[in-house]
Amino acid sequence: MSRSEWTKVDFQQFINEFGNEIIIHNAPTILYSKRDKEHEAYSSLIAFFFLTGGLFIYIALSYFLAALFFNLTLFIITLALAIITDAILIIIYIKSNVYIRPLESWVEIYAWNYEFFCLIYYPVFSGKCFPNKAKNVIFKLFQEGVLNSKIDITQIEIYLKLIDRNRKDFENLGYFFQYGKGRPFNDEQIHRNCWKFFPYKRTENDNFLAIANWDHQYEWRDDLEFDFDKLHEYAPWVIQRWNEINLKPLTEEYKEKIYWNLRYIESKPKLKPWEGNLENQAYKNPNAYKDIDTVNNAIIKIIGDDKHIKKIKDIRKDLSIFKSYFRDLTF
Numbered sequence: 001m002s003r004s005e006w007t008k009v010d011f012q013q014f015i016n017e018f019g020n021e022i023i024i025h026n027a028p029t030i031l032y033s034k035r036d037k038e039h040e041a042y043s044s045l046i047a048f049f050f051l052t053g054g055l056f057i058y059i060a061l062s063y064f065l066a067a068l069f070f071n072l073t074l075f076i077i078t079l080a081l082a083i084i085t086d087a088i089l090i091i092i093y094i095k096s097n098v099y100i101r102p103l104e105s106w107v108e109i110y111a112w113n114y115e116f117f118c119l120i121y122y123p124v125f126s127g128k129c130f131p132n133k134a135k136n137v138i139f140k141l142f143q144e145g146v147l148n149s150k151i152d153i154t155q156i157e158i159y160l161k162l163i164d165r166n167r168k169d170f171e172n173l174g175y176f177f178q179y180g181k182g183r184p185f186n187d188e189q190i191h192r193n194c195w196k197f198f199p200y201k202r203t204e205n206d207n208f209l210a211i212a213n214w215d216h217q218y219e220w221r222d223d224l225e226f227d228f229d230k231l232h233e234y235a236p237w238v239i240q241r242w243n244e245i246n247l248k249p250l251t252e253e254y255k256e257k258i259y260w261n262l263r264y265i266e267s268k269p270k271l272k273p274w275e276g277n278l279e280n281q282a283y284k285n286p287n288a289y290k291d292i293d294t295v296n297n298a299i300i301k302i303i304g305d306d307k308h309i310k311k312i313k314d315i316r317k318d319l320s321i322f323k324s325y326f327r328d329l330t331f
Helices: 011-018 021-026 042-064 072-096 133-147 221-226 228-233 252-257 290-302 316-327
Strands: 030-033 102-112 116-125 156-164 169-178 195-199 209-211 218-220 237-240 247-249
Touching: 011 021, 011 102, 021 116, 021 156, 042 072, 133 290, 133 316, 209 221, 218 221, 221 228, 290 316
Parallel strands: 030 209, 102 247
Antiparallel strands: 030 237, 102 116, 116 156, 156 169, 169 195, 209 218
């Protein structure tokens, strides 16, 4: 094993030697918001209530004015059309009422000289919702056409030092992740090169990691408690713990299946604990904004750079063009 870089360790080999408890015990407990969800089709819900109200008024008028004018055929047709339209509207709303939640967590293991280890956890969320409704739809088309999946993959690195190989004794050095402290949950201006290291003692007193924003960066529970607006506006917050059922090894074969190379996530550990002073080490991903840049470039090419889009109606006529653009896109 090279002494100058990290080397990936076979998952089963690690389990055979050290057991799975070290992986389960160090898996970061996270808090996620029950209000992290896709944009709801409120216009369909409002139309449903208006149409339902109008239908009741129509039925009432038909009843009271039956002696003056009543056409059974017209009444049945009107009633049937209104009920069918109501059903469509409420189905559209229900389908749009989608909560975003963690599904599982993948794991990779890296080692340096069998002295330092890095457990990389990839909490996988069911999706991600851009605050801008129009861009959110375009991003979904990008995911379908390029990535073939709407899941959102996050990354948390945990650094360990092997103290005694015979006793299987590890020291947890700390956490490294995208730190989104202090920014509003729905702030569109996301800073992805915000990686920061925290020593293990930061987890004392159940100081879990919490979802910081819609892009699923993280901050500490203690940080969240000082952010009154976010803490209460996005309540309830749900605790997500990991076990042998929802922790799964991430293999190179599966990476190919989910187009890992197009997600621009750097797998290898980003810090070098053997050089010391982990808190002063930094990392910057040159492709951190590749997905957003791809979406923005598509908007410029199809709509133009002089038009601000915000609502779905701004892009409705161009949706098929966006779908074709992403389907034919090559990298």
